[in-house]
Amino acid sequence: MKTRIAEIVRDVLLEKLPKDAFCPEISIEIPKIIDHGDFSSNVAFQLTKSLKKSPFQIAESLIDDLKKHKQSKALFSTISAARNGFINFTLSLDFLQKNIKTIRKQDKKYGMSNLGMGKKVLIEFVSANPTGPLHIGHGRWAVIGDDIASLFEYCGFKVQREFYVNDVGNQINKLEESVKAVAQNKAIPNDGYGGAYIKDIAKELKNKISETDFRNILLNDILAHQKETMQKLGVSFDNYFSEKKLHDEEVIEQVISKLTAEGHTFREGGALWFKSEALGDDKNRVLVRANGETTYFAADIAYHLNKYERGFDVLINVWGADHHGYVPRLKAAIEALELPAGRFEVIIGQLVSLYRGSEPVKMSKRTGDMVTLEEVVSEIGSDATRFFLTMNSANNHVNFDLELAKQKSQDNPVYYVQYAHARICSILRKSKIQISKSKENPKSQNLTSLNHEAERILMRKLLDVEDEVIAACRKREPHQIVNYMRDLAQIFHNFYHKCRVLENPSRLMLVDATRIVFRNMLELLKITAPEKM
């Protein structure tokens, strides 16, 4: 909707402005105050300098042409210039009423757009080490990554969800040694893994430790548990990418020789270094250790080269804040390989602290004293976990209160939204009037009676979905969808108290449209939309 209005404004400006004048980027906003209309534009401010007139004069001079624009009649009841220079647009009731029909006609597709035009997006997230169970932090990356992927899908992109499996390296050696030691009742080696889960695994795989491919059996077992946990959260991946494969296929060596050939490496202390400092990193980084082994970083360069080679238009990584220092070196590598750096971005998610009420829950993998993601999901359920892990900006450190998430009370925001949906379903069940499905001729639906203030506010909010999804996708911020639903729920509940729905066909259709929007957005976030509560 915003882009549609922006286009109208731009059409008028292009016609009206002198040819040599600079046409500013047009932004359409939603005014905070209801008297200022449904949308507003600040173009008049942006033009004061080039036109040498006051914002109000400019705004006024544009009004008539805006009103005359082809599309204006269908959309707006009024367009006016505020005294300070804002141009305010008010949607016509007729347009909002027609949109109810559109919602019901588009049904599951309402809220989707074709912003991406089929461009390919790869989003890599979680990528936990296969050395133990997932924790709540992984849960956050899983949910955020999955939601961002869904946002892209809603906006018309082709999306692949990928999980990178770090199935080689010291940690894996230590893991194997630790499990074997426990299974044979020996002491765990220094720096080994001593968590309670190691015992469980040792018990489970005890009679397989002598097999030659025990390491694979072990890794597959742990990965299977991780997958199972994510499955419970509704998260699944299109692809699990093995680090080991990069080693086996010698792609790492190839990347290293490529970097060396371009003069991006040097030798020192027996190791081969990458000149990342020259490309924005604060240090140079080792690619091949003195003992001849390649580093994790070297493999990661090969992995990202591989991502580019698979032809994606957008490459997104979701990482925990504890890895943020790693970003510059990877960007340096991408630049050194002369890959289009603009396609690559990293979303850093701040960490999660678990609480029970006001008591912090300790999380230490090494001592085994930790609450796993598995435990959290089975304790409070997938819906609450997803909702709580989605509802905050990824930039914010999150305190996750297990007690609150578990409560079936009004303190718990999950129920507020789900309840609105259930309430609508209840009304529709109870209604004796069968409202038509989309098959019926939409012209026969007369919605002109929807003119109550509460009805208008609700219709207006329903119109915003597409803009909200686009904005959330552009900013990679799924929590905006949660905010939208909380607002919508509030608006709906308010409407419900003011307007009786049963026996009123127009309102039944409005409520049905509201149901569709709730369901679509809950579905986007993979939270269930209950019909009864």
Add this chain to the structure above:
RNA sequence: GAGCCCGUAGCUCAGCUGGAUAGAGCAACAGAUUUCUAAUCUGUAGGUCGGAGGUUCAAAUCCUCUCGGGCUCGCCA
């Protein structure tokens, strides 16, 4: 010491690419149901947007400095 993130109501947090009078939930207080789910709604109270400068028509938002908190700084992954 350096880098990244955060600091907004008593608590948890929103605040869109700078925009009009600073927003919600919870907690507190006062109310609402003979009618569609009270897991709901309405109202009241609560703020020097950590602090100080600067940029401009306009700053919670951008820049500099500063204070406080989290994370990171390996030839680990």
